[in-house]
Amino acid sequence: xxxxxxxxxxxxxxxxxxxxxxxxxxxxxxxxxxxxxxxxxxxxxxxxxxxxxxxxxxxxxxxxxxxxxxxxxxxxxxxxxxxxxxxxxxxxxxxxxxxxxxxxxxxxxxxxxxxxxxxxxxxxxxxxxxxx
Numbered sequence: 001x002x003x004x005x006x007x008x009x010x011x012x013x014x015x016x017x018x019x020x021x022x023x024x025x026x027x028x029x030x031x032x033x034x035x036x037x038x039x040x041x042x043x044x045x046x047x048x049x050x051x052x053x054x055x056x057x058x059x060x061x062x063x064x065x066x067x068x069x070x071x072x073x074x075x076x077x078x079x080x081x082x083x084x085x086x087x088x089x090x091x092x093x094x095x096x097x098x099x100x101x102x103x104x105x106x107x108x109x110x111x112x113x114x115x116x117x118x119x120x121x122x123x124x125x126x127x128x129x130x131x132x
């Protein structure tokens with residue numbers, strides 16, 4: 001995870017102010033999961049958690065807990081202080097989104113772009129299950 005040293009902003013923002021601002025920076029649609037967590041993208045690609053002193057930016061991923069039990073997890077990308085400039089937070093959110101979508105793969109059978117966790121080799125899980 002990247003720990004980012006930053007110049008201090010003149011006025012510290014409140015948690016609610018950061019949440020409203022970060023919502024405008026995220027890939028759409030954006031949903032709130034809990035009081036301090038935003039999830040952006042469809043499918044979800046970025047998770048941002050705003051704490052009392054830090055902002056944690058994560059790439060969304062899927063962990064399989066069995067054959068039909070996917071769980072959404074976050075892969076840490078950056079952790080910045082609350083006083084970080086908004087432009088820095090925007091760049092880190094864009095980095096997390098870019099990392100996630102760069103891992104998507106094209107299924108040659110159904111001709112759809114799929115999340116990497118939904119691929120079985122070069123074919124998506126749906127097409128693979130139809131083969132058997």
